[in-house]
Amino acid sequence: GAGVSQSPRYKVAKRGQDVALRCDPISGHVSLFWYQQALGQGPEFLTYFQNEAQLDKSGLPSDRFFAERPEGSVSTLKIQRTQQEDSAVYLCASRDRRSSYEQYFGPGTRLTVT
């Protein structure tokens, strides 16, 4: 079936704007992860959902970052009052409960804050 999809693929925001990034996981995948990848760096964990429950949000860098997954499928990562340091690729990954922890990644959303 279809893989993990993310939208938009590219987003340019002016500093101070709010943005919303969407992730559509593989159908039936229980777990969903958000990662932030700065230029030239490896991804860094932001938050994790199991179904609709946000079980770990320890990686969210500030209270301007908020994620939700209200029906246990699609997830939205929202960044309020964007700052230049928020510029990065935001990756979403999903995992089947039966896949022994293998995560399937989406193509990412490249956010540029000007």
Add this chain to the structure above:
Amino acid sequence: KNEVEQSPQNLTAQEGEFITINCSYSVGISALHWLQQHPGGGIVSLFMLSSGKKKHGRLIATINIQEKHSSLHITASHPRDSAVYICAVRSGGNGNKLVFGAGTILRVKS
């Protein structure tokens, strides 16, 4: 010091060469992942291993738990292998999140 260190950061090879990318980690882990990332962001899982060695086509991954070290080998490298290779560990204390290395940028020239 980062929990996951990769070397080298950049690697340029000639087509056909044998390539090794190294990963060292400083935390206890339950598994280690090798991932491939092409320009544009897409990440593909290559291997997940917790001991020993795995082979898939021209790719071989090994891990030494005692030394906290893993290697990814590419035999008979090809320009299409050019990508960023990322090592990530899943710690024993938290089975859910991955901690990533910074990646190794590989370029294979024809």
